[in-house]
Amino acid sequence: MANYTNYTKKELFLKAYRAKMCNISRACEGINMTRRTYYNWLNKFPKFKEQVEEVKESLNDMVEGKLINNIEKGNQKAIEFWLTNNKKDKYNNRKELEFTMPKVIRVKTFIQAGEPPVIKDEPDPEEDKPKK
Numbered sequence: 725m726a727n728y729t730n731y732t733k734k735e736l737f738l739k740a741y742r743a744k745m746c747n748i749s750r751a752c753e754g755i756n757m758t759r760r761t762y763y764n765w766l767n768k769f770p771k772f773k774e775q776v777e778e779v780k781e782s783l784n785d786m787v788e789g790k791l792i793n794n795i796e797k798g799n800q801k802a803i804e805f806w807l808t809n810n811k812k813d814k815y816n817n818r819k820e821l822e823f824t825m826p827k828v829i830r831v832k833t834f835i836q837a838g839e840p841p842v843i844k845d846e847p848d849p850e851e852d853k854p855k856k
Contacts, residue, residue, distance in 0.1 A: 733757065734765060734772050742779050 731739075736755045744750035752759050766773045794802035807815040 734769070734775075737762065737765075738775055738779060741776065742782070746780050746783050 733755070737751055737757065740751040740754040741748070744754060748759060748762055752762055766776065791802055791806065795806055804815075
């Protein structure tokens with residue numbers, strides 16, 4: 725086992741957090757500390773919080789690099805993932821439409837690609853009021 729005497733507990737956590745792919749529970753278990761301690765540190769030490777975010781951003785960069793490599797190789801799922809998350813207006817499979825027809829019916833529908841639209845009828849609240 726490595727000699728950790730020169731590291732603070734926060735530094736040990738950051739190393740474990742990086743090694744465990746930003747999984748808080750696994751990083752805490754790896755250095756024998758509680759999640760409560762982790763969250764206390766986040767609130768109490770702004771520098772620690774910043775370091776945690778840097779580790780997370782570094783992992784995001786690595787994952788994004790792998791996604792881009794797969795896109796360059798022509799991986800269809802990677803291409804679809806990128807487009808549905810970065811060009812939502814054009815490639816998202818779900819569209820939400822909502823409109824109201826005065827004193828008749830309110831309609832809200834979700835259209836999922838490959839499925840027929842589902843229409844949910846909602847009665848006009850004015851119609852439920854007793855007549856005077």
